[in-house]
Amino acid sequence: METNGGSAPQAPLDDPLEPGARPHVRLEDLVRAGEPLTAKLARRTAPGVLYERGPEAGYLRCTACAHRCVLSPGRAGACGVRFEQDGELRVPFGYVARHYVRSVETNTIFHVRPGALSLTFGMFGCDLRCPYCQNWKVSQALREPGSDGEPIDISAADLVEVAVQAGCEVLASAYNEPMITAEWARAVFTEARRRGLVTALISDGNTTPEALEYMRPVADVFRVDLKGWSADQYRTLGGRVEPVLAAIGEARRLGYWVEVVTLVVPGFNDKPDGLRALGAEIARVDPDIPWHLNAFYPRYKMRDLATTDPAFLVDVAGVAYARGMKYVYVSNVADRVRELSHTRCPACYEVVVRRFNYETQEVLLSGGACPSCGTRVPGLWGPSAA
Numbered sequence: 001m002e003t004n005g006g007s008a009p010q011a012p013l014d015d016p017l018e019p020g021a022r023p024h025v026r027l028e029d030l031v032r033a034g035e036p037l038t039a040k041l042a043r044r045t046a047p048g049v050l051y052e053r054g055p056e057a058g059y060l061r062c063t064a065c066a067h068r069c070v071l072s073p074g075r076a077g078a079c080g081v082r083f084e085q086d087g088e089l090r091v092p093f094g095y096v097a098r099h100y101v102r103s104v105e106t107n108t109i110f111h112v113r114p115g116a117l118s119l120t121f122g123m124f125g126c127d128l129r130c131p132y133c134q135n136w137k138v139s140q141a142l143r144e145p146g147s148d149g150e151p152i153d154i155s156a157a158d159l160v161e162v163a164v165q166a167g168c169e170v171l172a173s174a175y176n177e178p179m180i181t182a183e184w185a186r187a188v189f190t191e192a193r194r195r196g197l198v199t200a201l202i203s204d205g206n207t208t209p210e211a212l213e214y215m216r217p218v219a220d221v222f223r224v225d226l227k228g229w230s231a232d233q234y235r236t237l238g239g240r241v242e243p244v245l246a247a248i249g250e251a252r253r254l255g256y257w258v259e260v261v262t263l264v265v266p267g268f269n270d271k272p273d274g275l276r277a278l279g280a281e282i283a284r285v286d287p288d289i290p291w292h293l294n295a296f297y298p299r300y301k302m303r304d305l306a307t308t309d310p311a312f313l314v315d316v317a318g319v320a321y322a323r324g325m326k327y328v329y330v331s332n333v334a335d336r337v338r339e340l341s342h343t344r345c346p347a348c349y350e351v352v353v354r355r356f357n358y359e360t361q362e363v364l365l366s367g368g369a370c371p372s373c374g375t376r377v378p379g380l381w382g383p384s385a386a
């Protein structure tokens with residue numbers, strides 16, 4: 001989806017916020033400056049829940065993501081879509097930026113209903129600003145000059161009806177950061193659960209315990225990107241690594257099914273030591289958490305970089321397995337690395353789910369366990385693996 005629409009917000013939205021810092025963007029200024037998308041989104045809001053009062057009278061602190069922006073009267077946070085108005089927090093509601101029906105694996109989720117269809121929707125805006133974002137036309141629509149997103153008005157019930165009519169078993173919020181629109185995601189997921197769907201947050205992980213707890217009653221899956229290991233790397237993206245690591249642990253503690261993705265970008269986060277450290281952090285939380293090592297392809301502001309060497313990803317996966325992780329996948333290079341798309345039994349190494357890249361070809365699990373040795377393989381497998 002191409003986006004367009006007038007002048008972009010100025011520099012403040014692109015500045016990473018220190019925790020607790022006050023954002024600099026006045027929503028009314030953006031509207032006055034002829035910012036059609038911002039104006040359109042400002043009309044599609046509802047009162048928010050994820051915030052607290054303070055730290056001064058008339059101020060709000062948003063708790064949806066780890067920036068924890070302090071919003072003074074009339075101002076939006078770093079994501080550009082949550083803002084204070086007349087003493088309350090207004091948050092996005094009642095629209096989507098895009099939605100597609102595809103296999104659940106295209107969300108890089110491998111242990112949930114393999115081979116099922118997922119309706120995946122996204123909104124506008126993001127708390128981070130990754131220069132290699134695949135979905136930048138929606139996630140960065142409020143920051144990019146010439147962006148023009150067109151929100152698609154829809155109710156939660158109608159969106160879920162689309163999913164049900166298409167035969168989906170899963171409904172996912174992705175493409176931008178779902179926690180910045182958590183109240184809308186919760187409304188949609190509540191309806192999805194009522195209709196029997198599995199629900200998934202596809203998140204950058206820069207979130208808070210409050211937001212994870214708020215979503216947990218209606219959300220089954222937390223698929224999180226772990227994009228680097230250093231403060232410098234995360235500063236480039238506009239965030240910090242600590243909240244992401246904390247969110248992985250907290251999500252697991254709350255009972256989400258968690259899968260982690262690391263897009264390995266040459267020259268950015270492709271140091272073997274750093275990737276080993278990421279694998280160790282995930283395994284420390286739970287070695288059953290699947291880790292997806294995805295190959296990078298040039299895009300957005302990183303078009304001049306090379307693609308990731310598949311052999312390097314295989315080496316990283318091998319080290320992760322050797323250090324105790326049980327499910328490590330290499331994706332985006334299906335023609336070169338087929339074997340690391342399958343799920344194997346961690347005890348006897350038989351293939352229990354056979355895939356080609358993001359397509360499930362065969363589910364061999366029996367009652368969620370290896371048919372050869374009976375070892376349980378964790379996941380939300382559903383009827384196809386019963």
Ligand code: SF4
Binds near residue numbers: 062076079179
């Ligand atoms: S969701 Fe938006 S307003 Fe809330 S803390 Fe994050 S960037 Fe700030």
